[in-house]
Amino acid sequence: MSQFLSGNEAAARGLYEAGVRVGSAYPGTPSTEIFENLYPYESIYHEWAPNEKVAAEVAYGASIAGVRAVTAMKHVGLNVAADPVFTAAYNGVGRGFVIISADDPSMHSSQNEQDNRHYARAAKLPMFEPSDSQDCLAMIREAYDVSERFDIPVLFRLTTRVSHSRSIVEEGEPLVLEPLAYKRDTKKYIASPANAMVHRAQLEEKMKDLAAYAETCPFNTIDERGHKVGVISSGGAMMIAREVFPEDTSFLKLGFTHPLPMKLIRKFAESVETLYVVEELDPYLEEQIRAAGIDCIGKAIVPSMYELNPALLREALTGRKPETAEVEASAVPRPPVLCPGCPHRGFFYTLSKRKNTIIAGDIGCYTLGGSPPLSALDSVVCMGGGFSVAMGMAKAFEQIGEDKTIFGVLGDSTFFHSGITGVVEILYNKGNVIPVVLDNSITSMTGQQDNPGTGYTLMGEIAEAVSIESVFRAVGYKKIFTVDPQDLKAMRQTIEDAVACREPRAIIVKRPCVLIKRIKRERARCAVDRDKCRSCKRCLSVGCPAVFFKDGRSTIDPNLCVGCTVCLQVCPFDAIFKEEQL
Amino acid sequence: MSSDVRTIVLAGVGGQGTILVSRVLTTALIDAGYDVKMSEIHGMAQRGGSVSTTVRYGKKVDAPLVGKGEADILVAFEQMEAVRHSSILKKDGIIVVNDYKIMPLPVASGAAEYPDNYIEALSKAFRVIAFNAGEAAMALGNARVMNIIMLGAMVEAFEMEQFDWDSALAKQVPPKFLDINRRAFEAGRALAGRKV
Structure with missing residues (x-):
């Protein structure tokens, strides 16, 4: 059945279809809705853990015990969860273990814009990078197969625009997996120095096998349309590149981006006269492609900061500024603020x-x-x-x-x-x-x-x-x-x-947040007696969006006010009162 | 490159009901057989900040978002948000704007002023259809249907009447509010029709 789903909703559906049984996550924009959309699927135990490290450990434990498991977090959450993740890469998995990390280019709701693709290289994890909602669903299923086939956790890297964009998705049927019979395996799961010495070498072998898989991975695909210009891209940037480059451009879409399919990349590079690498944030692909001796145009023109969009990429390619009409007025910033009634x-x-x-x-x-x-x-x-x-x-x-x-x-x-x-x-x-x-x-x-x-x-x-x-x-x-x-x-x-x-x-x-739905509150609001107002502006210093000045006196927006009385308490002239019986 | 793709940007302030409009809009577009992509920003925007949603449709849509100078129509639920997002429009783009002001905190706290010439300034640069959708909603008896009035106006201004809006509304609006939303939609079309 086809549905119009966000990337996060599609990932949740993918987890269900992949037969996942245990999920543990910590909320963080833009990843939160993945776990919020698991509620229809009774087959998946899912929880909010106290933090991302705990979440990753819980999910990994479930994988060791023999069920498919998932953890999800925002990009900075992976900093918190990095410790167990790096060692899980050494030990390998029982049933499939997928770590979803959602990056936030342009920091719409974050304190930094780190590019978590670097974690795949640092921790030696296979990585998928979906470009739209259909990818989110389909790649999750593949990610679990890869995790089990190569005995390793898989990093699944989303970005804000992949997580929060909606597109049409074809849903499939869920897998039903027989549980594995649990058997203690001390050599595999005890991360002692002696075992780690062995795992370390095994991990290198797994990386070689994964590099071979990358060459034939169904999500690394060439769309050959011409031999003049070729573009290599991944994730959300891929869709922007498709939008901007002309019809006769060939594309290598990389859905599986660690380790890279260097043979496929070389073959593609050789098939075109000019090769572009289009990435959002860091030159993750470009640096590896260049290190392999393949010349390309990438961050020399494509911005390495902030979210990419078609206009920015077009400007990078043509040097021409986008055309719009100039409005002779400017907008005052509208920063997010504490809600009316915020404790x-x-x-x-x-x-x-x-x-x-x-x-x-x-x-x-x-x-x-x-x-x-x-x-x-x-x-x-x-x-x-x-x-x-x-x-x-x-x-x-x-x-x-x-x-x-x-x-x-x-x-x-x-x-x-x-x-x-x-x-x-x-x-x-x-x-x-x-x-x-x-x-x-x-x-x-x-x-x-x-x-x-x-x-x-x-x-x-x-x-x-x-x-x-x-x-x-x-x-x-x-x-x-x-x-x-x-x-x-x-x-x-x-x-x-x-x-x-x-x-x-x-x-x-x-005091509870005013937005908690299950808490019933009295309907209340405050108002200003404008005859008593002396325009001292003390009420404005509480920073409430419901309180503003109109015609030189204080005013309260009755549609926004919830009657918390903080402004009333700071008014030195008793000009603010609480309305009775709404 | 997909040249038949049309791009609509909805802009407003958190809590103004842009989400419902984007749902009705995308439902109608999908039902008509278009490929559709939609992108929205959550998070801190919920806290009374500026919010925007991009809806793109055509035979095949690639990017879910656009940058400067790329949108065909801007539907702004508030004057200042129309100004803030106006640079996303193509040169010959259309703005449907709710003639209404929500004071951002720097204005409310007296640190900045809310200019009076926004609609005039916008009109010099773009084709602008402006009216007070809030008042029109109150006239219908429910301030909350302001958003569907804006949708109706957009449909009229952007010549999208061929879609099955009635069915899209019925799919996205709770039954007990369907009637008033239908009337709001028609009121929006009539308001924009007079201005076109």
């Missing part, structure tokens, strides 16, 4: 007013606390980094005799992801840091996924909600302050109490 607002507003304060932040909605007008963050590095970066800053300030109050800030999902090690670090190494968990009871930035603290699993079952407070206590923190950030007075008092506290202490800022 993070009260916390960041309070800290934004505090002097001599350092705030190391983390990855999540609360990264937006660093944007104006709140501007209440000093750093954001990576998932779980909030506590440990704060620790380093604290030690540096101690060394140079700077007296500052230092907060490390992260969210509930980030706490479980990799914040807990920072909790231990701060206590063990006597850090003068106040760890703060902004617990909004959901993984919100990626679209409200459950996590170990929410009490639900990905498959919708009720689960034990892991208590953040209990974790702090178990580690040895003596005083845990819990506060509702929407009560600004209490928020301020709690911060000062925590600063004054001489024992190991932490703050849990607790």
